Amino acid sequence: MLELQNVCYEIVVNNKKKKILDDISFKVDDKQLVVLTGPNGSGKSTLSKIIMGILVPSSGKILYNGKDITRLSITERAKLGLSFAFQQPVTFKGLKVKDLIDIASKKKNSVINACDYLSRVGLCAREYIDRDLDSKLSGGELKRIELALILAKNGELNICDEPEAGIDLWSFDALIKLFKEEDKTFLVVSHQRRLIEIASKVILLSRGKIEAEGSYEDLKEKLSSQICDRLEEGNE
Amino acid sequence: MNEIEKKILEEVSSLHAVPMSGAHNIRLNGKLVSRGVTEGINILSKKDKDGIDVFIKRGTKNESVHIPVIVSFSGVKDKVYNDFYVEDDVDVLIVAGCGVNCNGSSASGHNGIHTFHIGKNSKVRYVEKHVGLGDNEAKRELDPVTDIILGENSVLIMETSQLGGVTKSIRTTNATLARGAKLIIKESLLTSEQDIVKTMFNVNLEGENSKVEVVSRSVARGKSCQEFVSNIIGKNKCFGHVECDGIISEKGIISSTPKIVAKHPDAMLVHEAAIGKIGEGQIEKLMTLGLDKEEAEREIIIGFLR
Numbered sequence: 001m002l003e004l005q006n007v008c009y010e011i012v013v014n015n016k017k018k019k020i021l022d023d024i025s026f027k028v029d030d031k032q033l034v035v036l037t038g039p040n041g042s043g044k045s046t047l048s049k050i051i052m053g054i055l056v057p058s059s060g061k062i063l064y065n066g067k068d069i070t071r072l073s074i075t076e077r078a079k080l081g082l083s084f085a086f087q088q089p090v091t092f093k094g095l096k097v098k099d100l101i102d103i104a105s106k107k108k109n110s111v112i113n114a115c116d117y118l119s120r121v122g123l124c125a126r127e128y129i130d131r132d133l134d135s136k137l138s139g140g141e142l143k144r145i146e147l148a149l150i151l152a153k154n155g156e157l158n159i160c161d162e163p164e165a166g167i168d169l170w171s172f173d174a175l176i177k178l179f180k181e182e183d184k185t186f187l188v189v190s191h192q193r194r195l196i197e198i199a200s201k202v203i204l205l206s207r208g209k210i211e212a213e214g215s216y217e218d219l220k221e222k223l224s225s226q227i228c229d230r231l232e233e234g235n236e
Numbered sequence: 237m238n239e240i241e242k243k244i245l246e247e248v249s250s251l252h253a254v255p256m257s258g259a260h261n262i263r264l265n266g267k268l269v270s271r272g273v274t275e276g277i278n279i280l281s282k283k284d285k286d287g288i289d290v291f292i293k294r295g296t297k298n299e300s301v302h303i304p305v306i307v308s309f310s311g312v313k314d315k316v317y318n319d320f321y322v323e324d325d326v327d328v329l330i331v332a333g334c335g336v337n338c339n340g341s342s343a344s345g346h347n348g349i350h351t352f353h354i355g356k357n358s359k360v361r362y363v364e365k366h367v368g369l370g371d372n373e374a375k376r377e378l379d380p381v382t383d384i385i386l387g388e389n390s391v392l393i394m395e396t397s398q399l400g401g402v403t404k405s406i407r408t409t410n411a412t413l414a415r416g417a418k419l420i421i422k423e424s425l426l427t428s429e430q431d432i433v434k435t436m437f438n439v440n441l442e443g444e445n446s447k448v449e450v451v452s453r454s455v456a457r458g459k460s461c462q463e464f465v466s467n468i469i470g471k472n473k474c475f476g477h478v479e480c481d482g483i484i485s486e487k488g489i490i491s492s493t494p495k496i497v498a499k500h501p502d503a504m505l506v507h508e509a510a511i512g513k514i515g516e517g518q519i520e521k522l523m524t525l526g527l528d529k530e531e532a533e534r535e536i537i538i539g540f541l542r
């Protein structure tokens with residue numbers, strides 16, 4: 001479904017070149033749940049944005065269903081079936097949650113329909129449908145709406161950047177089902193043990209390089225310092 | 237009324253047909269074409285100048301008055317004085333639209349001077365739409381003036397918009413608020429090409445616990461130029477909040493000049509202004525949902541001005 005070949009991303013800071021991503025290659029197969037994890041600043045968001053077309057790699061190739069999409073715009077990738085949930089959800093002035101759902105699903109939804117997307121991410125839909133998608137919404141609410149938009153867009157490859165951030169850990173447990181039960185491919189940036197455990201594959205990024213790639217069992221030791229264990233602690 | 241005139245009527249007043257039931261006064265190219273009154277709302281033509289007096293009786297509730305103005309000939313320069321006398325304990329909706337459609341080179345325009353004399357404990361929602369249509373050559377000028385005298389514990393909600401097609405416009409709103417009165421103004425402006433708009437709000441918070449909230453949202457495209465000026469004076473224990481939000485694109489210019497004057501130790505006045513182009517992140521977000529850049533910008537602007 002998705003293949004990255006030798007992707008590099010360099011920026012220039014104070015006249016010096018800085019390599020943010022260094023020779024990244026990996027594959028995501030159809031209907032897989034792949035988790036991208038690694039310490040803060042390791043390049044996870046940068047990599048996700050490169051896949052969506054929000055950033056352009058300095059070198060390397062991105063293939064989607066065998067087609068080279070490296071030079072395609074965000075819009076073109078979106079139309080091919082890629083979706084993206086931002087780590088920091090974007091807010092608007094005057095656009096309502098329902099407007100965004102309509103845009104994502106390319107149709108004027110009935111209220112019942114639109115509410116369905118919100119209910120599936122654990123929001124009491126009626127309260128939100130008419131609200132402006134602005135910064136008056138709480139961080140966790142914004143993150144859930146971000147996921148609801150992914151559902152509404154109904155893309156084939158869904159990239160979610162730290163969907164757990166700001167969402168209370170008890171309800172995140174229920175959200176995890178979305179990534180597994182949906183008949184879609186997910187590439188999720190996460191530090192959540194629960195999610196990593198059920199992943200088809202885990203990619204551990206460190207300082208812009210892939211440090212390890214494999215199943216949770218394969219990477220268990222390397223990951224032990226990485227993952228967020230709070231869920232289990234919280235439940236005790 | 238011809239098709240174009242009907243279209244303007246619909247745009248500015250959300251009315252589809254004339255005649256209509258309920259209180260109304262429709263003015264076409266400087267002439268009265270339809271008027272209706274009700275038991276609670278009377279409309280009389282002024283004797284000394286162009287315009288109407290609208291009288292809304294004490295206790296009139298859940299009624300509306302529509303007073304659209306349509307200019308469809310070039311070269312018409314219409315100036316009217318409309319006075320609203322709203323007694324106590326009233327709850328009404330007033331819709332005053334103005335549409336100018338003209339082609340050709342001579343300037344057409346309409347200057348509406350609207351004065352609200354609002355009594356005690358009344359609630360008025362005033363919706364005002366200004367629309368300009370026609371080819372690019374023609375000049376369409378609208379200089380609306382709104383004077384508001386708001387009585388004790390009364391509320392006026394004013395929703396005013398001017399979304400394109402008006403070449404030159406000076407918009408003035410003056411208000412004086414008595415004790416406990418509340419004025420809420422929501423303004424939406426869109427300019428393009430070489431349009432010039434100046435909008436001014438002068439509000440006197442005279443009475444104790446009076447309150448004003450102004451939210452102005454504007455978009456300046458092309459080489460258009462907008463100027464926002466507010467002057468809020470707090471003479472008592474009062475609250476005032478002015479928010480000016482602007483989006484500029486291409487070579488559009490917006491200037492915002494806030495003035496807040498607190499003349500009482502318990503006056504609480506706030507002004508916020510933010511002007512800039514559409515956030516990159518907002519466009520990117522909508523592009524990830526499948527819109528192209530232009531479509532994304534359009535959706536953002538439509539939402540912003542709604």
Ligand SMILES: Nc1ncnc2c1ncn2[C@@H]1O[C@H](COP(=O)(O)OP(=O)(O)OP(=O)(O)O)[C@@H](O)[C@H]1O
Nearest residue numbers: 011013020038039040041042043044045046047087
């Ligand atoms: N425009 C930029 N200018 C300077 N440094 C940048 C820029 N963009 C990214 N970086 C740097 O690139 C590195 C990777 O950032 P990125 O946001 O991809 O990390 P991340 O793995 O998503 O981190 P987190 O877990 O905190 O979300 C960081 O060191 C960051 O400071």
Ligand SMILES: [Mg+2]
Nearest residue numbers: 044045046087
């Ligand atoms: Mg990140």
